[in-house]
Structure formats: C-alpha cells, structure tokens
Amino acid sequence: xxxxxxxxxxxxxxxxxxxxxxxxxxxxxxxxxxxxxxxxxxxxxxxxxxxxxxxxxxxxxxxxxxxxxxxxxxxxxxxxxxxxxxxxxxxxxxxxxxxxxxxxxxxxxxxxxxxxxxxxxxxxxxxxxxxxxxxxxxxxxxxxxxxxxxxxxxxxxxxxxxxxxxxxxxxxxxxxxxxxxxxxxxxxxxxxxxxxxxxxxxxxxxxxxxxxxxxxxxxxxxxxxxxxxxxxxxxxxxxxxxxxxxxxxxxxxxxxxxxxxxxxxxxxxxxxxxxxxxxxxxxxxxxxxxxxxxxxxxxxxxxxxxxxxxxxxxxxxxxxxxxxxxxxxxxxxxxxxxxxxxxxxxxxxxxxxxxxxxxxxxxxxxxxxxxxxxxxxxxxxxxxxxxxxxxxxxxxxxxxxxxxxxxxxxxxxxxxxxxxxxxxxxxxxxxxxxxxxxxxxxxxxxxxxxxxxxxxxxxxxxxxxxxxxxxxxxxxxxxxxxxxxxxxxxxxxxxxxxxxxxxxxxxxxxxxxxxxxxxxxxxxxxxxxxxxxxxxxxxxxxxxxxxxxxxxxxxxxxxxxxxxxxxxxxxxxxxxxxxxxxxxxxxxxxxxxxxxxxxxx
Ligand code: C2E
Ligand code: MG
Ligand code: MG
Numbered sequence: 001x002x003x004x005x006x007x008x009x010x011x012x013x014x015x016x017x018x019x020x021x022x023x024x025x026x027x028x029x030x031x032x033x034x035x036x037x038x039x040x041x042x043x044x045x046x047x048x049x050x051x052x053x054x055x056x057x058x059x060x061x062x063x064x065x066x067x068x069x070x071x072x073x074x075x076x077x078x079x080x081x082x083x084x085x086x087x088x089x090x091x092x093x094x095x096x097x098x099x100x101x102x103x104x105x106x107x108x109x110x111x112x113x114x115x116x117x118x119x120x121x122x123x124x125x126x127x128x129x130x131x132x133x134x135x136x137x138x139x140x141x142x143x144x145x146x147x148x149x150x151x152x153x154x155x156x157x158x159x160x161x162x163x164x165x166x167x168x169x170x171x172x173x174x175x176x177x178x179x180x181x182x183x184x185x186x187x188x189x190x191x192x193x194x195x196x197x198x199x200x201x202x203x204x205x206x207x208x209x210x211x212x213x214x215x216x217x218x219x220x221x222x223x224x225x226x227x228x229x230x231x232x233x234x235x236x237x238x239x240x241x242x243x244x245x246x247x248x249x250x251x252x253x254x255x256x257x258x259x260x261x262x263x264x265x266x267x268x269x270x271x272x273x274x275x276x277x278x279x280x281x282x283x284x285x286x287x288x289x290x291x292x293x294x295x296x297x298x299x300x301x302x303x304x305x306x307x308x309x310x311x312x313x314x315x316x317x318x319x320x321x322x323x324x325x326x327x328x329x330x331x332x333x334x335x336x337x338x339x340x341x342x343x344x345x346x347x348x349x350x351x352x353x354x355x356x357x358x359x360x361x362x363x364x365x366x367x368x369x370x371x372x373x374x375x376x377x378x379x380x381x382x383x384x385x386x387x388x389x390x391x392x393x394x395x396x397x398x399x400x401x402x403x404x405x406x407x408x409x410x411x412x413x414x415x416x417x418x419x420x421x422x423x424x425x426x427x428x429x430x431x432x433x434x435x436x437x438x439x440x441x442x443x444x445x446x447x448x449x450x451x452x453x454x455x456x457x458x459x460x461x462x463x464x465x466x467x468x469x470x471x472x473x474x475x476x477x478x479x480x481x482x483x484x485x486x487x488x489x490x491x492x493x494x495x496x497x498x499x500x501x502x503x504x505x506x507x508x509x510x511x512x513x514x515x516x517x518x519x520x521x522x523x524x525x526x527x528x529x530x531x532x533x534x535x536x537x538x539x540x541x542x543x544x545x546x547x548x549x550x551x552x553x554x555x556x557x558x559x560x561x562x563x564x565x566x567x568x569x570x571x572x573x574x575x576x577x578x579x580x581x582x583x584x585x586x587x588x589x590x591x592x593x594x595x596x597x598x599x600x601x
Contacts, residue, residue, distance in 0.1 A: 017112045020047070024070060024098065024105040027051040039113050041085035052107075057081040057089045069098050069107060082111070090115045170244040172222055173229035181243035181251055185303040188255045192296055200263045202252035203292040203310035204232070204270070207323060209248035212285060224285055227278040235269045251307070260295065260327075264388065267291050267325035274323075275520055276528075288323035290314055299328040327391070343399050346379075346392065350404050354380045357412045358579035361588065362431070362550060362572045365564055370589070372429035372463065374572065375413035376579045377405060397435060406438040407447060414455040414462065416582055421461075425589045431463040431493060439470045440477075445484045452488075459489035465516065466492060468500030479509050486511035493550075496520070497538060507545065515542045519553020519573070526558045539566045 012019055018036035022029045032047045040047075040055060056062040058081060065077050077094040084090065096109040168180040176184070185201065192199045206228065213221035225248065232242050232250060241253040257263055270291060277284040292314025300306040309328040317326045349355060355377055362372040379387040396402040410432050417430040441447065452459050464485065470478055482492055493514035494507075498521065517538050524531045535551070542549035551563050554573030563571060577588065 022052045176243040198257040199296045200254040201306040203314040204250040206248040207288040290317040291325035294328040359585040360579040374431040402435045414457040418457040463491045465495040471506035514548040517551040
C-alpha cells in the first residue's frame with residue numbers, strides 16, 4: 001500500500017502535466033504537483049491559498065464543466081484557456097475526475113499545456129492554407145495558360161483560314177479568284193468529260209467602268225464592284241462558280257449544261273439584271289456588261305483555251321456596241337479575219353432560206369382571244385441549231401443583210417397569214433419587225449406593196465413594228481413613207497416604246513396606231529415602283545393619243561393583273577404562248593384554243 005502510494009507520488013511529481021486537486025465546494029486548491037508550479041508560475045504555497053477560478057480564463061465555462069463533472073463521472077473537457085501568474089493566457093487540455101477525499105468532494109484535474117501543439121497546429125494550418133492557396137494559384141495559372149493557348153490555337157486556325165481564303169479569294173468582293181477558278185474549271189472539265197456533258201465559261205467585262213472609277217474615285221468604284229459581284233451571284237445557280245478575274249472582269253463557270261439554250265438564258269438574265277442601276281450613297285450608276293461565252297467541248301477542251309475563247313467572244317461584244325453577249329463559235333467567224341465567212345454564211349442562209357419565221361400571239365387582255373400575232377425570225381444554222389435574232393441581228397445590221405432578212409420575214413409572214421385566212425381561220429393582223437435600215441430604204445413603200453400584191457394579203461392585216469430609233473435620221477422622208485403605207489391601210493406600231501433614243505415629237509408626226517410596252521418595263525412591274533409608274537404612264541399616254549397599247553414579255557398572272565387594272569388593251573408573252581414555228585402556231589389557230597388568260601387573282 002505504502003509502496004504504491006510512493007509510486008503514485010513519484011508519477012505525480014515527475015509527469016510533465018500539471019496535476020491539481022481542488023475542493024468542489026470552495027474551489028480552493030488542496031494539492032498541486034511540481035509541473036503545476038512550472039507551468040503556471042505560482043509556488044505550491046501560493047496555490048494552496050488560491051481557488052481554481054484564479055487560473056481559468058473562462059470562469060463561466062469552467063463553472064459549467066465542474067457542474068457537469070459533479071453530476072457525471074470522468075469527463076473529457078474540450079480545449080480551454082488558463083492564465084499564468086504573469087498573466088499569459090495559454091491553451092490547455094484538461095482531463096478531470098471527481099472523488100472523495102477526507103470526507104470532502106474534490107476534483108483532480110490533469111492539465112496539459114498545449115501551447116506548442118497549438119502553435120504547430122496553427123503553423124500546419126497556415127502551411128496547409130498557403131499550400132492550398134499556392135495550388136489554387138497554380139491551377140488558376142495553368143487554366144489561364146490553357147485558355148490562352150486555346151485562344152492562340154483558334155487565332156492561328158483563323159489566320160490560316162484567312163490566309164487560305166486570301167490565297168483563293170478576291171479581297172474586295174470575297175469571290176473566288178483566278179487560281180481558285182482555274183482549279184474548279186479543271187475539275188469541271190474532267191467531270192464533263194467523264195459524263196459526256198457540256199459546260200460554259202463566261203467572260204464578263206463591265207462597260208465604261210473606268211469612267212466611273214476615274215470620275216467618282218476608287219472608293220465608289222470598289223463599292224460598285226462589290227454590288228455588281230452580288231448582282232452577278234444572284235443570277236447564278238448553286239453549282240455555278242463566279243470569280244473576279246481582276247479589275248472590272250469576272251469569270252463564270254456553268255457546269256452540267258444539257259442545252260445551249262440554258263446558257264443563253266443565264267446570259268440574258270445577267271444582261272437584264274444590269275438594266276437596273278446600282279445605287280451607292282444615293283447615286284445611281286447605270287453600268288452595262290459585255291459577256292463572251294465559250295462552251296466545252298466545242299470551243300476548247302482545256303481551261304486556257306476556254307478562257308481565251310470566252311475572252312475573244314467578250315471583245316467581240318465590245319466591238320459590236322457592248323451590253324450584250326456572244327458565243328465564241330458564232331463570233332469566231334465574225335472576227336475581222338473571218339467576218340466575210342459569217343457574212344457569206346448569212347448570205348447562204350438567205351439564199352437557201354435557212355431562216356424560219358416563228359409566230360407569237362397577241363391577245364385581247366379582257367377576252368383572252370387572239371387578236372393578232374408577231375413574226376419573229378430565227379436562223380436555222382446547219383451546225384449550231386436554232387440561233388436567236390439577238391445573236392446575229394447586230395452583225396446583219398452592220399452588213400445591211402438585215403434588209404434582206406426583213407424582206408424574207410415580211411414575205412413569209414404575209415403569205416402565211418393569207419394561207420391561214422384562205423383556210424377559213426379567223427382573219428388576224430400579222431406584225432412584222434422592220435429594222436432602221438429597212439425603214440430607210442428608198443423603195444420601202446414599193447417593196448411592201450409588191451409583197452402584198454404577190455401574197456394577196458389585205459394591207460389592213462399588216463402591222464409594221466418600228467423602233468423609236470428610226471426617228472433619228474431623215475425624219476421627213478420617213479414620215480412621208482409611213483404616211484403612204486398608212487393610206488393603203490397598213491398599221492404602224494412603235495416597238496419597245498421608251499427604250500430608244502428619241503424625243504416624243506415623232507409620236508405627233510408618225511401615223512402610229514399602236515404602242516408596244518417593252519418587256520424591260522413589264523418584267524418587274526409588280527415589284528419595281530419606277531416600272532409601275534412608267535407602264536401606267538405609257539398606257540395613259542396611249543389612251544389619250546387614242547392609240548392601242550400592248551404589253552410584251554408578260555410572263556406572270558401578277559403582271560397580267562396589273563396591266564388589266566391599268567386597262568392595257570393587249571398582251572404578248574410567255575404567259576399566253578411563246579413564239580412557235582408556223583405549223584405549231586397553226587394548231588393553236590385551228591383549235592381556236594381558249595388558253596387560260598383570266599387576269600383575275
Ligand atoms: P421584239 O420585236 O420586241 O420581240 C419580242 C421579243 O420578246 C421576242 O424575242 C420574243 O421571243 C420575246 N418574248 C415574247 N414574249 C416574251 C416573254 O414573255 N418573256 C420574254 N423574256 N421574252 C418574250 P426574239 O424573237 O428573240 O426577238 C428579239 C428581237 O429581235 C425582237 O424584239 C426584234 O427587235 C428583233 N427581231 C426579231 N425578228 C426580227 C425581224 O424579222 N426583223 C427585225 N428587223 N428584227 C427582228
Ligand atoms: Mg417586235
Ligand atoms: Mg419589243
């Protein structure tokens with residue numbers, strides 16, 4: 001027993017923890033060990049005069065803990081703060097137990113100074129925090145670097161794309177450039193070769209663009225080119241390629257051509273698109289375009305030849321008054337070297353009657369009945385098939401062969417009309433186009449009279465369509481001839497009214513019976529305010545001059561509706577019927593077909 005007490009004392013005095021015993025009632029210290037003195041700085045003697053409350057820094061919490069201890073058994077008290085003699089507050093870990101000693105209830109507390117541990121914990125915490133912060137910073141840095149890298153990669157990709165785009169596109173219009181075009185053309189040729197197809201290359205050059213550029217400045221010139229590029233794009237099919245060749249030149253590739261007529265259509269569509277001015281900064285710029293066409297395989301089987309030949313064709317258009325299109329195979333003969341050959345081909349065509357007259361009905365707008373028809377010439381070329389007047393008339397005007405063509409058409413149209421009338425069909429007027437050269441013939445009246453005599457057609461059934469341009473020369477002589485024709489019953493119509501170069505003076509002087517509204521005005525009649533106004537005005541003008549008025553190029557119900565509303569007398573156009581060879585046209589007359597032509601919406 002003594003031995004164990006001695007051991008106990010030894011443990012108590014050698015332990016590093018402070019051990020203190022105090023009375024539960026009075027809180028007075030009864031015993032403290034050596035470590036208690038060292039930790040708190042009080043001597044044992046001093047302790048024995050003190051109360052437990054003197055060393056705790058949180059008296060209220062200590063009181064609560066003692067109360068709990070009194071009711072329970074051993075109890076692990078959470079971190080506490082005690083005060084030393086010198087006033088230093090330090091963290092302690094306490095374990096306490098309650099027991100009876102000499103009839104009194106006492107508490108034995110074992111107190112461990114955990115200042116160092118706390119410090120280490122704090123240090124560790126700070127270290128951890130700083131480590132976490134550093135990791136977070138580093139992660140953020142890495143994320144930033146990654147993002148920067150991503151942006152850089154994206155920028156590089158964009159730059160590469162841009163460089164590639166620049167290498168193959170025109171900077172101003174963003175259209176493919178020559179390099180790109182050549183590539184596409186080579187591929188398209190290979191494809192056409194494999195599939196036994198045709199393709200067309202068009203060379204386009206703006207007329208008088210240099211004047212705009214020189215007078216209005218390059219900035220306007222550039223904007224104009226940009227607008228024109230868009231205008232051209234809008235005329236093309238999805239598979240077609242348009243490229244800027246440089247300056248005011250563009251090139252088109254039209255693959256998969258089955259019929260040459262489709263190329264004609266696109267060329268005409270482009271020319272039509274250029275009839276309307278481009279508007280830049282409220283200025284109107286009327287620019288026309290000259291187009292040369294080369295067809296694979298007829299005009300070349302490699303890109304270079306096709307491009308050169310389309311270019312040659314384009315130059316030919318320039319020489320022949322610009323604002324038109326031309327096929328290489330047609331003009332090749334017309335170049336100064338071969339012009340004679342084309343002339344002789346045309347001559348041969350006249351001799352062997354390789355021309356054919358097509359007829360297109362003219363219809364009463366209210367009844368939908370055919371009231372007349374127009375004779376339109378076509379050239380049946382032995383190699384190239386049907387050639388439209390637009391392609392050969394300008395050359396025949398230059399060579400004066402147009403006079404023979406007009407005479408041929410007049411003869412045919414009159415004799416054909418007489419045949420139909422003799423066959424018992426309803427008598428109708430035939431309209432024949434006369435060129436300026438024909439009108440200027442001294443023997444015009446005699447020629448026409450002779451044709452009427454020969455064919456036996458009543459002059460009242462003949463309408464001569466002339467253009468305003470006839471009024472530009474020898475006005476008096478022309479008035480004289482027209483009057484003479486009029487007295488024998490022939491009617492005169494002004495074709496393409498409003499598109500020529502003339503004053504309205506001739507309207508008063510010419511014995512006119514009819515005005516023909518050009519298809520140029522009719523085409524956009526539904527959408528274009530100017531065209532609406534012009535057509536309305538021409539109809540009113542004709543009405544007040546007591547002239548008949550006919551609109552040509554009517555293709556849609558909407559156009560017809562508009563014209564009907566404005567009380568136009570007659571219409572001519574694809575909506576009703578396209579120009580047909582005599583045999584087919586006859587069928588329409590025979591059946592007296594009532595083609596749908598209501599004009600109601
Ligand atoms: P034009 O006298 O104004 O003839 C009307 C033109 O419009 C014809 O073209 C006709 O096919 C076309 N047309 C008719 N309806 C429509 C339509 O709904 N839409 C479109 N887009 N076009 C339509 P074509 O036959 O090619 O004749 C063109 C021009 O050639 C004629 O214009 C006329 O000025 C001239 N021409 C034709 N035949 C002769 C002729 O025998 N002698 C003379 N001197 N000129 C002729
Ligand atoms: Mg006409
Ligand atoms: Mg016309």
